[in-house]
Every structure is written in structure tokens, then in C-alpha cells.
Amino acid sequence: MRNRLVGGLVTAGIVLAAGIATAPAASAQASQYCGYTGAQPTLRYNSTGDAVKQLQCELNHVPYSSGSTRLDEDGAWGNATDAAVWRFQRCAGIGQDGIVGPQTWDKLNGWVLAHSSLDC
Template sequence: MRNRLVGGLVTAGLVLAAGIATAPAASAQASQYCGYTGAQPTLRYNSTGDAVKQLQCELNHVTYSSWNSHLDEDGDWGNATDAAVRRFQGCTGLGQDGIVGPQTWDKLNGWVLTHGWINC
């Protein structure tokens, strides 16, 4: 019984470690696409800086064709960026809170790397 329990814990640990190891890889690949930064802090309305530029670039990559809009990659989160974030969140099944935290970054990185344009 003890061996099965230890084996199960080791397996669970390996699965968890593999999941943690792949999240930064997706983030790094997406950040290379735009090149502003690999940092993905929590962002919201009125945030500024390179992480906002990265966000704007990634949103442009996944939404330009289907939404027929383009965000200025200026690093200032204003009304247009806020609307694009909330729309992206709604289209991908996330709560439309307008906050770009780990879940929104993960969805956005996934779309940048695998899906191309979002049609919603």
C-alpha cells in the first residue's frame, strides 16, 4: 500500500512539474513573437510599459483579421485596449473582468502560438 501511495505521489509530482515547466515555455515563445518583454505581470486599465506593448501586440496578432481593428502598440492601456481585452476574454470563455492575469495571459499565449486569428 505504501509503495502505491509513494508511486502515485511521485507520478502526480511529475505531472505537476511538467505542467509548470510548459507554461513559461509558451510565455517565452509568445514574447519572442512580439519581442517587447517576456514578463507577464497582472495588468489592468491605466497600466503602462513594455508588458502592455506585449499585450497589445499579441491581441493584434489574434484579433486583427476577425475584428478589423488594430491597437496602437504604445504601452498605454486605454479604452481601445480595455475593450479588446474584455472581448478576447469573452470569446475564449474567461470572465470579462478586464484584468490580464495568469489565466488571460495563458489563453492569449495559446492563441498566439496555435490558433492564429480568433473569430468571435
């Protein structure tokens, strides 16, 4: 019985570690397109800094079927970045809250790496 419990815990630990190991890899691969930062903190309107530059750059790399306006990669989240985040969240089919947290970063990294067009 004890061996089964220990084996189950080891297996769970391996699965958990594998999941944790793959998330930063997507972030690192997506950041190769921009190179501002690999950090992906929670961002919102009026955020500033390198993470916002990274966000703006990644949003510029998302191909939309209906075209999009290119963002200035200035590190200041203003109206244009806000509109782009809301649009991305709507088109990606995730919760629209205008906040870039783990779910939005994950979807954004995926779209940037896939180079597939968002039908929106």
C-alpha cells in the same frame, strides 16, 4: 504500503512539474512575436510598462473573423487596449472582467500561437 505512497508522490510531482514546465514555454513562444517581455503579470486599466506592450502586441496578433483595430504598442493601457481586452475575453469565451491574469494570458498565448481566427 510505504512504497506505494512514495511512488504516488513521485508521480504527482512529475505531473505537477510537467504542468509548470509547459506554461512558461507557451509564454516564451508567444513572446517571440513581440519580444517586449516574457513576464505575464496581472494587468488592468491604467497599467503601464513592457508587459502592457507585450499584451498590446499579442492582441494585435489575434486574427478576428470580423477584423479589428490595431493597437499602438506604447505600453500604456488606455481605452483602446481596454476595449481590445474585453473583446478578446468575450470572443475567447472566458470570464469578462477587463483584467489580464493567468487565464487571459493563457488563452491569448494559445490564440497567438495557433494563428486561428476568433469567430467574433
